[in-house]
Amino acid sequence: MAYSDKVRGIYEAQLQGIRDAGIFKQERYIHSPQAADIEVEFPAGAALKKVINMCANNYLGLSSHPDVVRAAHEGLDARGYGMSSVRFICGTQDIHRELEHRVTEFLGTEDTLLFPSCMDANSGVFEAILTKDDVMISDRLVHASLVDGIRLCSAMHDTYKHSDMAHLESKLQLHADKRLKVVITDGVFSMDGDAAKLDECVALCEKHDAMLLVDESHASGFIGKTGRGTHERCGVMGRIDVITTTFGKALGGASGGCVSGRRELVEMCRQKARPYLFSNTIAPVVVAGVLKVMEILSGSTERRDKLEANSAYWRKGLTEAGFVLREGDTPIVPVMLFNAKLAQDFSKALYDEGVYAMGFFFPVVPQGQARIRTQLSAGHEIHHLDKALDAFAKVGKKYDILGKTKQEIIEKYGM
Amino acid sequence: MDDLKDVVLKYVTEEYLEADSDPLTFETPLISGGIVDSFSMVSLKRFLENRYNIQIPDDKATPEAFDSVNRIADLVREFVKA
Numbered sequence: 001m002a003y004s005d006k007v008r009g010i011y012e013a014q015l016q017g018i019r020d021a022g023i024f025k026q027e028r029y030i031h032s033p034q035a036a037d038i039e040v041e042f043p044a045g046a047a048l049k050k051v052i053n054m055c056a057n058n059y060l061g062l063s064s065h066p067d068v069v070r071a072a073h074e075g076l077d078a079r080g081y082g083m084s085s086v087r088f089i090c091g092t093q094d095i096h097r098e099l100e101h102r103v104t105e106f107l108g109t110e111d112t113l114l115f116p117s118c119m120d121a122n123s124g125v126f127e128a129i130l131t132k133d134d135v136m137i138s139d140r141l142v143h144a145s146l147v148d149g150i151r152l153c154s155a156m157h158d159t160y161k162h163s164d165m166a167h168l169e170s171k172l173q174l175h176a177d178k179r180l181k182v183v184i185t186d187g188v189f190s191m192d193g194d195a196a197k198l199d200e201c202v203a204l205c206e207k208h209d210a211m212l213l214v215d216e217s218h219a220s221g222f223i224g225k226t227g228r229g230t231h232e233r234c235g236v237m238g239r240i241d242v243i244t245t246t247f248g249k250a251l252g253g254a255s256g257g258c259v260s261g262r263r264e265l266v267e268m269c270r271q272k273a274r275p276y277l278f279s280n281t282i283a284p285v286v287v288a289g290v291l292k293v294m295e296i297l298s299g300s301t302e303r304r305d306k307l308e309a310n311s312a313y314w315r316k317g318l319t320e321a322g323f324v325l326r327e328g329d330t331p332i333v334p335v336m337l338f339n340a341k342l343a344q345d346f347s348k349a350l351y352d353e354g355v356y357a358m359g360f361f362f363p364v365v366p367q368g369q370a371r372i373r374t375q376l377s378a379g380h381e382i383h384h385l386d387k388a389l390d391a392f393a394k395v396g397k398k399y400d401i402l403g404k405t406k407q408e409i410i411e412k413y414g415m
Numbered sequence: 416m417d418d419l420k421d422v423v424l425k426y427v428t429e430e431y432l433e434a435d436s437d438p439l440t441f442e443t444p445l446i447s448g449g450i451v452d453s454f455s456m457v458s459l460k461r462f463l464e465n466r467y468n469i470q471i472p473d474d475k476a477t478p479e480a481f482d483s484v485n486r487i488a489d490l491v492r493e494f495v496k497a
Contacts, residue, residue, distance in 0.1 A: 158458045174461055
């Protein structure tokens with residue numbers, strides 16, 4: 001038999017090990033559109049519960065915006081449901097090209113190529129533009145999708161300590177003999193919520209003749225004065241060689257991603273990137289929705305301004321309550337718990353108090369760095385945040401971690 | 416070459432450890448212990464090649480050969496002699 005009892009037993013033992021460690025992930029079923037308030041079935045079969053969502057990438061509150069939904073409906077009527085094709089065969093509509101132009105303009109680059117997701121963009125870009133004679137130098141905390149893309153590429157790979165510009169420069173010097181060098185970083189780091197020092201990265205890359213690739217998935221739409229991203233925040237628009245970003249977070253939350261940057265690099269992706277060549281094109285309904293999102297963002301900074309205010313309010317509230325937070329000023333606010341089981345239990349207790357926020361632990365974050373990652377949205381109102389802060393304080397008191405240092409929490413719960 | 420193990424230990428400590436990490440010994444498992452991931456071996460390999468003017472073939476630069484300061488020192492000695 002192809003799947004023998006012996007083989008089944010091997011996997012059952014591994015899964016039981018995950019359960020025994022208290023870190024078995026269980027999905028929660030949401031019975032409503034994505035929003036600040038959602039209705040959830042958890043555990044499976046339980047009655048629906050209305051909770052405040054503090055863990056969506058719905059930064060601008062556009063995931064269920066009526067104008068976006070209406071535009072998606074219009075896109076379905078005008079351009080159909082699916083293309084049944086990859087881009088280069090017969091999967092490119094006029095609206096795909098229009099979206100690429102809009103994104104190019106928004107990000108301040110030379111050209112853009114859509115991908116089915118930013119995971120696909122990151123998987124495909126390095127192999128498309130580099131060879132074994134080149135080197136990729138990545139921040140040690142880049143997103144898993146960049147790690148996967150790096151693994152698929154034959155160029156040499158090295159790393160630098162997180163956001164350590166002196167260490168980055170030492171690596172650029174170490175690899176000076178390589179044909180091409182690419183420095184790779186997130187713009188905003190997804191687990192810690194801190195922003196890259198892109199002005200310093202750009203200066204080093206220009207000094208050492210290296211290209212710079214930035215994944216802006218947790219920045220596009222809301223970081224920087226007009227939401228263009230981390231490069232706008234750091235005053236280096238027009239000087240990033242490749243930006244990858246997603247439409248599955250702030251920019252509508254459906255799916256899709258892109259590579260945007262120097263014309264030749266984007267064209268190399270169009271010619272050679274495997275996810276572009278072999279994976280289905282973004283559905284017209286999604287493209288239509290994202291076009292509406294781009295129109296909304298180009299007209300006003302109201303949403304990103306509200307998000308910024310919400311983030312500051314939330315951070316202040318958690319700090320005053322006595323939680324250990326990762327420092328930063330973005331809408332990603334990790335509440336540090338360090339112990340994986342504590343993070344799981346804390347998340348369940350928050351849910352009982354009407355707040356939906358998930359525990360993150362190894363391998364998603366390093367061992368001993370478990371946390372509840374909270375994320376703000378322009379869709380949150382102050383009453384959501386106040387209720388959520390009360391819930392956090394209540395659960396924090398239950399687990400006796402308020403006002404405790406990192407060392408004290410680790411002594412109590414272990415790593 | 417007398418200080419080879421000290422040089423390697425210093426490099427690995429500065430390259431891979433955070434300020435509050437436990438200090439390394441010559442026998443601490445580096446890769447199997449999760450201190451150095453196999454991707455990060457490349458800068459260690461380049462450092463050794465530059466410092467000791469040697470070439471370490473890729474098939475010798477294995478996770479096993481880089482798994483402790485002692486093993487790395489053995490590898491370097493092999494190619495310095497050659």
